[in-house]
Amino acid sequence: MVWQRSRVRLDKDNSAFWTGGAEGKLNIARCGDCGGFIHPPREICRHCLSENVAPFAVAGTGVVDTYTVNHQAWAKDMEVPFVIARVKLDDAPGVYLTTNIVNCPVDAVEIDDAVRVVFEEQDGIWYPLFEKIA
Amino acid sequence: MTEAYITGIGMSEVGVRLTRSPLGLTLDAVREAIADAGLTLDQIDGVATYPGKMQTYLGFSPIGSDDVIEAFGLKTRWHIGAAEMTAQLGAIAAAAAAIKAGLARHVICFRTVYEAAAMARPDEFPPLERRKDVTGNSQWVSPFGAFSAANWTAQFAMRHMKRYGLTREQLAQVAINDHANAALNPRAIVKQPLTLDTYMSARMISTPFCLYDCDRFTDCSTVVIVSAGDALDEVKTTPVRIAASAGSVERYSWDQAEWASAYPTGRDLWKSTDYTAKDVDTVQLYDGFAFQPITWLEGLGFCDVGEGGQFLEGGKRIARDGELPMNTGGGQLGWGRLHGFGFAYEAVVQLRGEGGARQIPGDPKVAIATSGGGPMAAALLLAKD
Numbered sequence: 468m469v470w471q472r473s474r475v476r477l478d479k480d481n482s483a484f485w486t487g488g489a490e491g492k493l494n495i496a497r498c499g500d501c502g503g504f505i506h507p508p509r510e511i512c513r514h515c516l517s518e519n520v521a522p523f524a525v526a527g528t529g530v531v532d533t534y535t536v537n538h539q540a541w542a543k544d545m546e547v548p549f550v551i552a553r554v555k556l557d558d559a560p561g562v563y564l565t566t567n568i569v570n571c572p573v574d575a576v577e578i579d580d581a582v583r584v585v586f587e588e589q590d591g592i593w594y595p596l597f598e599k600i601a
Numbered sequence: 602m603t604e605a606y607i608t609g610i611g612m613s614e615v616g617v618r619l620t621r622s623p624l625g626l627t628l629d630a631v632r633e634a635i636a637d638a639g640l641t642l643d644q645i646d647g648v649a650t651y652p653g654k655m656q657t658y659l660g661f662s663p664i665g666s667d668d669v670i671e672a673f674g675l676k677t678r679w680h681i682g683a684a685e686m687t688a689q690l691g692a693i694a695a696a697a698a699a700i701k702a703g704l705a706r707h708v709i710c711f712r713t714v715y716e717a718a719a720m721a722r723p724d725e726f727p728p729l730e731r732r733k734d735v736t737g738n739s740q741w742v743s744p745f746g747a748f749s750a751a752n753w754t755a756q757f758a759m760r761h762m763k764r765y766g767l768t769r770e771q772l773a774q775v776a777i778n779d780h781a782n783a784a785l786n787p788r789a790i791v792k793q794p795l796t797l798d799t800y801m802s803a804r805m806i807s808t809p810f811c812l813y814d815c816d817r818f819t820d821c822s823t824v825v826i827v828s829a830g831d832a833l834d835e836v837k838t839t840p841v842r843i844a845a846s847a848g849s850v851e852r853y854s855w856d857q858a859e860w861a862s863a864y865p866t867g868r869d870l871w872k873s874t875d876y877t878a879k880d881v882d883t884v885q886l887y888d889g890f891a892f893q894p895i896t897w898l899e900g901l902g903f904c905d906v907g908e909g910g911q912f913l914e915g916g917k918r919i920a921r922d923g924e925l926p927m928n929t930g931g932g933q934l935g936w937g938r939l940h941g942f943g944f945a946y947e948a949v950v951q952l953r954g955e956g957g958a959r960q961i962p963g964d965p966k967v968a969i970a971t972s973g974g975g976p977m978a979a980a981l982l983l984a985k986d
Contacts, residue, residue: 473735473743481740507741507854533763535755536808541748542732551747551807553756553856565742565753565856578763594744 470544472589480508483522488586488593495559497523504559527584529556529597532563536573550576554597570598605697606833606840607983608707609638609826610946615788615937617717619820623663624672627713630822631673638826639837640707645826646677647705650712651692651941652684658729660719664822669709679704687848687866688973689887689941690981694846696827706832710825712942716818738854751815751890753855754974755807758892762809765907767895769809773800774916775891776813776934778927781920783935785959790819791935814891819937825945841952841983844967845874848979855975862978863893863971867900870969870980878902882965883951884925885944888932893974901969901980926951926961941972945981952985 475485480496487494496508499521503514512520534552550568568576569585582597611634613626621629635642654665666682669675679699686695689712696708719726731743747753761767776795783789795813803811833840847869851858871877878901886894895909903925904912912918919927930936930947937943948968950956971980 470746471732472745473731473740474733475740475744476734476736478736506857507738533756533760535752535759535810536805537746537752538805539749539751539807541746545746548805549746551745551752551756561857563856565745565747567745578760592744596745 470542470546472592472594474590475592480510484508485592487522487524488588488595491586492524493527493584493595494522495525495556495562496520504562506559506562525556525559528600529554529582531568531576531578531580531582533578534568534576548573552576552597554582564595567596568598569596575599602701603703604830605700605843606828606830607825607843607945607949608828608833608836608838608840609634609640609824610949611635611637611824612788612946613822615790615819615821615939617790617817617819618721619718623713623715623822624668626820626822627664627669627711628673630711630824631669631709634709634824634826637838638828640826640835642673642675644835645675645707645709646679647696647699647708648675648677648680649692649696649708649710650682651686651689653682655684660716660726660728662713663715663726664713669711677705679708687850688977688979690945690970690972691848691979693825693827693843693945693981694848694979697843697846700827700829706829708827710827711822712940713822714938714940715820716938718820720818741854741856749807750974751807751810754890754892755810757861757896757975758809758890761892761895761907761910765910767910769801770797771910771913772809772814772891773797774913774919775888775894775932776800778916778919779888779932779935782929782959783931785957786931786936789931789936791931810890810892813934816889816933816938819939821937821939823939823942823946825942825949839953839985841949841985843981844876844984844986845870845982846980847872851976853976858976861893861896861900861974862976863896863900863973864906865900866978866980867897867902870901870982874982876967876982876984880967881925881969882963883929883948883961883968884927885929885948885968885970886927887941887944887972887974888928888934889938889974891934894927896974897971921959921961929956929959929961944970944972945983948983952983
């Protein structure tokens with residue numbers, strides 16, 4: 468995929484997620500008190516209301532919870548088809564990431580496929596995409 | 602405590618790329634609903650809408666409660682217009698709650714949509730920005746090309762296919778049923794029935810959804826008037842009681858919800874009524890995408906979780922003469938993207954017996970209208986009792 472991805476507006480809550488790829492890290496907000504993950508990231512833990520929340524680099528592996536093959540070019544420069552998936556992270560219970568499964572044919576993706584993160588950088592944003600683990 | 606009743610319904614022209622203004626369409630629908638109920642505008646003391654005027658995307662919601670109050674010279678005591686509620690029909694549930702609390706006697710509930718006209722006139726109605734400076738929930742999906750709720754909903758549908766064996770032939774019954782009913786509804790955009798062959802050969806949008814599984818942008822205003830039980834002597838129509846309502850939001854980001862909110866909301870709907878699923882004569886289930894009625898059928902308990910596809914198999918059960926007539930006006934796939942309010946409108950039409958060529962047989966007394974997909978949901982149980 469070579470289209471211009473939507474440019475995210477960075478803020479204090481989301482910057483670690485969208486720029487962690489520069490260091491090869493998939494950062495998910497985590498509570499320092501109860502250990503729960505908070506995604507989308509916020510300053511307060513949605514599990515215990517602690518304010519001791521900080522980015523935590525997860526392993527970057529997961530499974531395809533579900534997916535769809537998108538055939539519609541929603542923007543003029545969007546190359547189709549491609550896979551949109553919801554990845555369930557291995558080590559961040561309750562967190563799903565909408566992403567693209569890349570580096571394989573669109574018909575090669577199935578639910579429960581094991582995947583790992585690969586980052587694609589555009590203009591300072593590191594988009595976490597996933598590829599199948601062979 | 603007084604009960605709340607739907608006493609008037611109205612609708613503007615339904616079309617694609619209409620030139621009449623959104624306020625004009627809203628006036629048309631209000632006039633029709635007022636005349637239907639036998640009321641006058643000076644009897645209206647409340648207004649409710651979803652999602653309120655949306656300045657960042659005027660085509661999606663160009664008219665708010667304030668516009669209606671100001672433009673039509675209403676003297677109201679209560680009004681609301683908000684996106685932060687359960688889902689579209691939550692506005693009608695809110696009006697019913699206000700009436701039960703004595704805050705109003707006759708409330709105009711409306712939803713005006715203008716997305717087709719807006720696309721044709723982007724200078725006047727700028728499109729939603731999905732490419733630059735993306736924030737809020739959009740940032741978690743748009744960067745991956747998941748611009749549309751079609752992509753988000755398709756993933757729930759795909760899971761049903763893989764986990765429970767839902768087939769495209771079963772899913773097709775929603776659109777086929779919608780088209781068959783719309784062809785008998787003079788106000789519907791769709792005029793022709795749909796065959797399974799045409800459905801199966803249509804181009805894909807986002808698997809498993811093809812073109813016919815997705816509603817299309819429509820221009821329209823729909824109005825429902827909700828009145829107090831002790832004000833029924835002021836109206837001329839057969840009142841339809843709002844016997845129960847329910848709504849919920851699972852997670853505000855669509856992709857964090859494990860299940861569509863139709864499931865908890867469907868269960869909740871039965872908690873404040875003696876009616877059961879067996880009493881229901883017709884269902885009007887939100888179908889912006891064809892999969893959503895499956896979540897409602899399962900959530901409301903018409904079948905078990907995972908069996909929605911089998912429930913739709915062959916389409917006879919949901920046909921007008923079937924055991925559970927569904928989306929008798931054509932739903933959003935056939936009538937147009939009225940965005941939730943069309944389902945309440947059609948439920949009232951059927952309970953009054955005013956469906957004409959599309960009227961279901963017998964004397965229906967209980968109907969369900971729902972709205973919402975993914976992590977947001979609102980449902981109404983409507984009864985002629």
